[in-house]
Amino acid sequence: MPVEIAPGIHRLATDYPHVCGLPLWLHVINAGSELVLLDAGIASTPEAATGPELAGLGLGLADLTLVVNSHAHPDHMGGNAVLKRASGARVAAPAAEVGWLEDNELLLTELWGSDPAAMDLSSAERWELLEMLDERVRVDVLLRDGDYLPLDRSLRVITTSGHSPGHIAVLDESSRTLFAFDDVQGRGQPYLDSSTWLAPLYTDVERYVGGLNRLLGLDFDALVPSHGDVLDSDAGRKRISESLEWVAEVEALTVKLLRAKGSLTVRELATAIGTDLGTYGGINLQTVRMARAHLEHLARQGDVEPRWHRRG
Numbered sequence: 001m002p003v004e005i006a007p008g009i010h011r012l013a014t015d016y017p018h019v020c021g022l023p024l025w026l027h028v029i030n031a032g033s034e035l036v037l038l039d040a041g042i043a044s045t046p047e048a049a050t051g052p053e054l055a056g057l058g059l060g061l062a063d064l065t066l067v068v069n070s071h072a073h074p075d076h077m078g079g080n081a082v083l084k085r086a087s088g089a090r091v092a093a094p095a096a097e098v099g100w101l102e103d104n105e106l107l108l109t110e111l112w113g114s115d116p117a118a119m120d121l122s123s124a125e126r127w128e129l130l131e132m133l134d135e136r137v138r139v140d141v142l143l144r145d146g147d148y149l150p151l152d153r154s155l156r157v158i159t160t161s162g163h164s165p166g167h168i169a170v171l172d173e174s175s176r177t178l179f180a181f182d183d184v185q186g187r188g189q190p191y192l193d194s195s196t197w198l199a200p201l202y203t204d205v206e207r208y209v210g211g212l213n214r215l216l217g218l219d220f221d222a223l224v225p226s227h228g229d230v231l232d233s234d235a236g237r238k239r240i241s242e243s244l245e246w247v248a249e250v251e252a253l254t255v256k257l258l259r260a261k262g263s264l265t266v267r268e269l270a271t272a273i274g275t276d277l278g279t280y281g282g283i284n285l286q287t288v289r290m291a292r293a294h295l296e297h298l299a300r301q302g303d304v305e306p307r308w309h310r311r312g
C-alpha cells in the first residue's frame with residue numbers, strides 16, 4: 001500500500017527486490033490536473049507493481065500524464081514503453097542523457113562495454129539487461145539544470161551528473177522534499193538476500209563530488225533515495241558526507257596502489273576497490289566504472305598517464 005511521504009506525494013513499491021535483490025521505490029505526485037510518476041522501474045515494474053500500487057489510491061496507469069526519468073539506467077527507465085502505451089503520458093528526462101535514453105545499444109556499449117579488458121558482459125547478462133530495458137521511447141521533454149517540470153506544482157531540476165553523466169535530482173519546493181534518486185550512495189547498498197553489497201557507481205569523480213556538494217547546499221526537509229528509506233534533513237546530510245568520504249577513500253587507495261606498483265590496470269584497481277574496501281564482489285560495473293573514473297581523474301591532474309598495449 002502506498003505511503004504518503006509529503007502532501008500529495010506517495011511512495012510506490014516495485015518488483016525490483018524480487019528481480020534484482022535490491023529495494024527500489026517510485027513516487028507519484030499529484031500536481032493538480034497532472035499525475036506525475038518519478039522514474040519508471042524496469043520493464044516489468046508498471047504491470048507487476050505500479051498499476052496495483054496506484055489502484056490502492058483509486059488510480060491507474062492510464063491516469064499518468066508525465067513520467068520523469070532521473071537517469072538512463074534500466075531500473076529508472078525500463079518501464080517507459082509500457083507506461084507510454086498504458087497512459088500516453090509525456091516522458092521527461094535529462095537532456096544530457098538523451099542518447100542512452102533512446103538507444104539501448106549505445107547504453108550497453110558505453111556503460112557496460114567501456115573497459116572490455118576489465119569486464120565483458122556474457123550473452124546471458126546482456127539478454128537480462130535488454131529484457132529489463134524493453135523498447136526505448138522518444139523523450140518528449142528534455143530537462144536541463146534549473147528547469148522546472150512542466151506542471152502547476154514547483155518541482156525544480158538540479159543536474160548532479162555523478163552517478164551517470166546527466167543524472168538529475170528533483171526538489172519539490174512546497175514540501176522541501178529532495179528526490180536524490182541514485183546520487184547519494186554512501187558506501188553502497190546491502191543486497192536484501194546476501195552478505196554482499198552493491199558498490200557505489202560514478203563515472204566522473206569531479207562531477208560526482210560537485211553534484212553531492214550542490215545537494216548539500218540545498219534547503220530540504222527530507223532526502224528521498226530510490227534504493228532506500230526516506231531520510232530527514234540531518235540523516236540526509238550525513239549520508240551525503242559519507243558519500244564524499246567514500247570518494248576520498250577510493251582516491252587514497254588508488255594513489256597508494258599506484259605508488260606501490262608503478263602501474264595499474266582498470267581491472268586491478270576495480271578488484272582492489274571491490275574487495276579491500278568492503279564485500280562488493282570484486283569485478284562488476286560499479287567497481288570498474290569507479291576505477292576508471294579515479295584513474296581518469298588522476299590523469300587529468302597530470303599525476304598518471306593512460307597507456308595502451310597489445311594483449312598477449
Ligand SMILES: [Zn+2]
Pocket residue numbers: 073075076182226227
Ligand atoms: Zn538505480
